[in-house]
Amino acid sequence: MGRHKEFNRDEAVTTVMNEMWEHGYEACSAKALSEKLGITRSSFYNAFGSREKLFEEIIQNYNGPKTNRDWFLINETSSVLKSISQTLQRFCRARVNDPAARGCLFINSITELVSKNDQLDPVVKDNFSTNVAYLESILTVALERGEIEKCDLRIKALALQSVLISLNVLSKVVRDEDELWATTKHSLQALGVYKE
Amino acid sequence: MGRHKEFNRDEAVTTVMNEMWEHGYEACSAKALSEKLGITRSSFYNAFGSREKLFEEIIQNYNGPKTNRDWFLINETSSVLKSISQTLQRFCRARVNDPAARGCLFINSITELVSKNDQLDPVVKDNFSTNVAYLESILTVALERGEIEKCDLRIKALALQSVLISLNVLSKVVRDEDELWATTKHSLQALGVYKE
DNA sequence: GAAATAGTGTACACTTATGTACAAAAAATA
DNA sequence: TATTTTTTGTACATAAGTGTACACTATTTC
Incomplete structure (x- = not known):
């Protein structure tokens, strides 16, 4: 039930992984990542909770x-x-x-x-x-x-x-x-x- | 000739070295370093030129x-x-x-x-x-x-x-x-x- | 179709951060 | 003392960044 996401969550995780890999964790602000993904910060926080939680997901994925x-x-x-x-x-x-x-x-x-x-x-x-x-x-x-x-x-x-x-x-x-x-x-x- | 610095430059370089060592280069903004040193950004830029130049000085010092x-x-x-x-x-x-x-x-x-x-x-x-x-x-x-x-x-x-x-x-x-x-x-x- | 649910967009009220410009202050030289 | 030199403080104009609040939109279930 409810509205669909306007972006693919898995693809987004991969994109963020590559951003963090290339620039490092701290260089990837919520603002910068949201812009890279073509979504608003509002959607970013809604989908991932926080940069920290997203990093946890990414590093599990990576390893x-x-x-x-x-x-x-x-x-x-x-x-x-x-x-x-x-x-x-x-x-x-x-x-x-x-x-x-x-x-x-x-x-x-x-x-x-x-x-x-x-x-x-x-x-x-x-x-x-x-x-x-x-x-x-x-x-x-x-x-x-x-x-x-x-x-x-x-x-x-x-x-x-x-x-x-x-x-x-x-x-x-x-x-x-x-x-x-x-x-x-x-x-x-x-x-x-x-x-x- | 000219006015004296109100801080010791060598001491300041050591302080900044320790800040960069502990927090990393990018985490040390001109603002944060200036506040740590108890000087204005104006004095910081005047004394060190830029964060990059200061890092060069520090890494030579360190190595x-x-x-x-x-x-x-x-x-x-x-x-x-x-x-x-x-x-x-x-x-x-x-x-x-x-x-x-x-x-x-x-x-x-x-x-x-x-x-x-x-x-x-x-x-x-x-x-x-x-x-x-x-x-x-x-x-x-x-x-x-x-x-x-x-x-x-x-x-x-x-x-x-x-x-x-x-x-x-x-x-x-x-x-x-x-x-x-x-x-x-x-x-x-x-x-x-x-x-x- | 109405209600429930989940995603989106905009705004708010901040704080941090950039580098430069320019006047004021302090010290050395003439 | 006047001039020169350097440092310092304040201001400017601007960009990036934070997390939350709330209305709005789209979709599903009843």
């Missing part, structure tokens, strides 16, 4: 579902290390090929929001924990399959998360794909999680 | 002189790897002990300004290049002293820069000194640049 954050496309047959290596190589390519050099929305948000925005700080931290837990889970699989040596998997997961962080930050400055990948590969090999 | 960026306190006698390890351990402690979890002003600025602020993008990139060159130079010393194996020092320097980046980003989220240092140490050991 994928909490229970199944399958970035590395791990399956039963192929090597876990191979999946990690191939995925990070794809990331290097994607980040360098992005003309706006946006890096990663989530990692940008750590720098911009943690300990700066009281409402979103816990959201970002929660997403971070989920990420590290995911990395630890795939390293556990790698260990079970004998692909890596026994070690503190929590620390190894944090070290792998570190490679992801620096790859994304570095990609804003190192705009040569070969150089970015050589650096990432060097780190992966050092950590013993690289496989051709 | 230290271009020709002598001696963060790792390398000297003729002690081990280069030991200096690196001890310095990064000090960084872990400092970052976790910072109640505002500000991370590193320079690394925060990469995320906030590169490809977003036309005027400051080249300033940040230039500082980055200087940093990597510095890291490569100390790795060269380490190689000459037989502390590391022969390899592509440019890539090794970028990998070491990666550890610095992730340590600083990670420190906003990983608030336990032992865990942060364990992760950093693990990465340094993997890269073959750790020494007790």
Whole structure:
């Protein structure tokens, strides 16, 4: 019952995601976003509640579902290390090929929001924990399959998360794909999680 | 000749540095900074020209002189790897002990300004290049002293820069000194640049 | 068709922020 | 003391941004 929205909500969320990815959260005012979407602020607030709530929706969307954050496309047959290596190589390519050099929305948000925005700080931290837990889970699989040596998997997961962080930050400055990948590969090999 | 400033310029630069470190560049408006300094915007513009010029001054100040960026306190006698390890351990402690979890002003600025602020993008990139060159130079010393194996020092320097980046980003989220240092140490050991 | 419901447009009453212009004030030099 | 130089305070004109209130419009259900 009631009047229909004059815009597609899902499309709008995607548009806002790209705006926040490119310009950062704080640079995206309700006014600017509303104008970008071609709606009034009135409709914006009605549809999304607030910028904060919208960000929460966007970051969940960006990172994928909490229970199944399958970035590395791990399956039963192929090597876990191979999946990690191939995925990070794809990331290097994607980040360098992005003309706006946006890096990663989530990692940008750590720098911009943690300990700066009281409402979103816990959201970002929660997403971070989920990420590290995911990395630890795939390293556990790698260990079970004998692909890596026994070690503190929590620390190894944090070290792998570190490679992801620096790859994304570095990609804003190192705009040569070969150089970015050589650096990432060097780190992966050092950590013993690289496989051709 | 002429009237004296009613504030200490150097003190003001330090105050603004801390404001930008804590809140980020864009969050520090000319109005907000002027009020923080207890001066009028008129005096602010007169003394610093613009927010951009002031940032340039601050980041040079923060990173230290271009020709002598001696963060790792390398000297003729002690081990280069030991200096690196001890310095990064000090960084872990400092970052976790910072109640505002500000991370590193320079690394925060990469995320906030590169490809977003036309005027400051080249300033940040230039500082980055200087940093990597510095890291490569100390790795060269380490190689000459037989502390590391022969390899592509440019890539090794970028990998070491990666550890610095992730340590600083990670420190906003990983608030336990032992865990942060364990992760950093693990990465340094993997890269073959750790020494007790 | 009337009632209920949900989205839209306009207005309000702010606050923040920009950079410049110009007069007034203070200090050094001539 | 008069002149020059620099800093400071106030004002201007304008744009961006906040969240809410309320009438208006479109749509569905009864």
